[in-house]
Amino acid sequence: MKAEETNLKDCWILEPDVFEDERGYFYEGFNSEKFKNITGFEFDVKQVNQSRSAKGVLRGLHFQSGKHAQAKLISCIEGEVLDVAVDLRQGSSSFGGYSVVRLSAHNKKHFYIPKGTAHGFLVLSDYAKLMYQVDELYNAESDSGIKYNDPDLNISWGVRDEELILSEKDINLPSLSQLKLDF
Numbered sequence: 001m002k003a004e005e006t007n008l009k010d011c012w013i014l015e016p017d018v019f020e021d022e023r024g025y026f027y028e029g030f031n032s033e034k035f036k037n038i039t040g041f042e043f044d045v046k047q048v049n050q051s052r053s054a055k056g057v058l059r060g061l062h063f064q065s066g067k068h069a070q071a072k073l074i075s076c077i078e079g080e081v082l083d084v085a086v087d088l089r090q091g092s093s094s095f096g097g098y099s100v101v102r103l104s105a106h107n108k109k110h111f112y113i114p115k116g117t118a119h120g121f122l123v124l125s126d127y128a129k130l131m132y133q134v135d136e137l138y139n140a141e142s143d144s145g146i147k148y149n150d151p152d153l154n155i156s157w158g159v160r161d162e163e164l165i166l167s168e169k170d171i172n173l174p175s176l177s178q179l180k181l182d183f
Helices: 032-039
Strands: 001-007 010-013 019-021 024-026 047-054 058-064 072-078 079-089 099-106 109-115 117-121 127-134 143-145
Touching: 010 024, 010 032, 032 047, 072 079, 072 099, 072 117, 079 109, 099 109, 117 127
Parallel strands: none
Antiparallel strands: 001 010, 010 109, 019 024, 047 127, 058 117, 058 143, 072 109, 072 127, 079 099, 079 117
16 A cells, blocks of 8 residues: 655545456555555544545535544545545644645545545535545534635536535535634
């Protein structure tokens, strides 16, 4: 497995060793021992989620706060997305910064984002399926987010706002400056 730490502290892009032949391919999607050896910390998966979204759908930027904060390992199992993480950990050297990676079924990369980090993605292909492995169970009271187009973050999604498909929830999320963070 190849691993590259991003510009965000403790945020990693992981690229598995893929074994291909005329039958198809095989790779380890996650190995806790290898992950700990590379990153220096443990990731204990407690829940696995999947989403399917159409081209132009932007989901995010979402996170859970407090004791229910989640670290996530994100994989694109069909299609392609622009995946974004935003560091919300006060006192972090990368607080308020963001990292962007293209995840696709073709490149088989995984994006690890630590607790205290918001997550969002934009579907670039006709549709995309994402799988999220998380280290804490979902808790509705801890669910929160930041507006995808917060001018303080200045994330370049690469498309015009009128091309995006957004949920009502995501349209009405607060900006980073309006949040009371507890990371």
